[in-house]
Amino acid sequence: xxxxxxxxxxxxxxxxxxxxxxxxxxxxxxxxxxxxxxxxxxxxxxxxxxxxxxxxxxxxxxxxxxxxxxxxxxxxxxxxxxxxxxxxxxxxxxxxxxxxxxxxxxxxxxxxxxxxxxxxxxxxxxxxxxxxxxxxxxxxxxxxxxxxxxxxxxxxxxxxxxxxxxxxxxxxxxxxxxxxxxxxxxxxxx
Amino acid sequence: xxxxxxxxxxxxxxxxxxxxxxxxxxxxxxxxxxxxxxxxxxxxxxxxxxxxxxxxxxxxxxxxxxxxxxxxxxxxxxxxxxxxxxxxxxxxxxxxxxxxxxxxxxxxxxxxxxxxxxxxxxxxxxxxxxxxxxxxxxxxxxxxxxxxxxxxxxxxxxxxxxxxxxxxxxxxxxxxxxxxxxxxxxxxxxx
Numbered sequence: 001x002x003x004x005x006x007x008x009x010x011x012x013x014x015x016x017x018x019x020x021x022x023x024x025x026x027x028x029x030x031x032x033x034x035x036x037x038x039x040x041x042x043x044x045x046x047x048x049x050x051x052x053x054x055x056x057x058x059x060x061x062x063x064x065x066x067x068x069x070x071x072x073x074x075x076x077x078x079x080x081x082x083x084x085x086x087x088x089x090x091x092x093x094x095x096x097x098x099x100x101x102x103x104x105x106x107x108x109x110x111x112x113x114x115x116x117x118x119x120x121x122x123x124x125x126x127x128x129x130x131x132x133x134x135x136x137x138x139x140x141x142x143x144x145x146x147x148x149x150x151x152x153x154x155x156x157x158x159x160x161x162x163x164x165x166x167x168x169x170x171x172x173x174x175x176x177x178x179x180x181x182x183x184x185x186x187x188x189x190x
Numbered sequence: 191x192x193x194x195x196x197x198x199x200x201x202x203x204x205x206x207x208x209x210x211x212x213x214x215x216x217x218x219x220x221x222x223x224x225x226x227x228x229x230x231x232x233x234x235x236x237x238x239x240x241x242x243x244x245x246x247x248x249x250x251x252x253x254x255x256x257x258x259x260x261x262x263x264x265x266x267x268x269x270x271x272x273x274x275x276x277x278x279x280x281x282x283x284x285x286x287x288x289x290x291x292x293x294x295x296x297x298x299x300x301x302x303x304x305x306x307x308x309x310x311x312x313x314x315x316x317x318x319x320x321x322x323x324x325x326x327x328x329x330x331x332x333x334x335x336x337x338x339x340x341x342x343x344x345x346x347x348x349x350x351x352x353x354x355x356x357x358x359x360x361x362x363x364x365x366x367x368x369x370x371x372x373x374x375x376x377x378x379x380x381x
């Protein structure tokens with residue numbers, strides 16, 4: 001597929017949203033999850049992901065987000081745990097390599113806070129997620145999207161077998177993200 | 191109450207004796223948990239055992255603080271006058287070393303846990319601050335420190351026990367009875 005065609009298709013795909021995709025600065029972006037074992041919070045980073053964001057703070061309802069996480073890039077700082085996490089009981093990356101969130105709506109909550117909603121698919125199971133976030137724009141037009149929300153791991157079958165025991169590993173897992181996009185925001189008021 | 195030592199008593203106080211033996215039991219438990227947990231396959235049981243080990247270590251640290259505070263306010267009973275000065279000095283040094291290790295070992299474990307990126311949440315209730323940031327190389331070093339300090343404790347505790355038994359069985363004095371309420375104090379009985 002030619003580059004031009006790709007861009008054209010991307011524009012068509014994003015046309016209803018009304019905002020053009022912004023380039024993501026992956027070096028400054030981060031997605032992590034905080035799980036709790038024996039009441040001990042443990043943060044793990046997803047080292048590889050892709051994000052397509054189109055957002056104009058002036059018209060939040062036109063914004064859209066599509067984020068795909070390479071689950072094999074889960075890194076909790078212990079290789080033993082990383083290997084376990086990639087296995088069948090947890091993410092089962094051999095069969096379900098990616099988690100995917102696609103926004104279907106976005107709205108302002110006031111006070112510089114926003115909220116996106118949409119299906120979150122992990123390990124072949126899909127549930128609706130509500131993702132609150134803030135946006136900070138700097139003078140150069142870079143935008144920093146930051147937020148956190150909680151999922152229930154067992155809804156997605158994450159941690160099966162002996163790991164279903166939520167006394168040891170809590171059901172609630174917090175997903176944290178900071179995504180930085182660079183360049184001028186595409187929508188400018190005349 | 192004749193024949194009492196200069197401190198005014200022939201035994202440790204009930205509190206000192208109680209704390210001593212509770213800490214002994216906790217040290218044995220921490221060792222058993224520690225040696226078990228490292229060989230367990232990654233499982234909920236392993237995570238639980240690690241947490242129990244850490245809670246036990248923090249408890250030992252706190253009880254050791256309590257013991258020193260108690261000791262400062264309640265001087266230990268005097269040693270037998272028959273003891274040579276060098277033995278009294280060795281006893282003082284080994285007791286100081288034992289106390290130091292009962293602080294240093296939990297502390298090294300806490301540091302090791304922090305460097306590994308795993309906070310310590312005491313009893314699942316109180317999250318202790320991370321003393322150092324996540325650092326794999328430092329974690330590896332602290333693990334060695336934790337292990338070496340534990341074997342130092344093992345050796346020192348063996349000397350401690352051997353000395354106590356030697357006093358009781360060979361010197362036939364009241365040194366062990368000071369810490370064991372159910373042992374008859376010979377000196378008292380003789381009087």
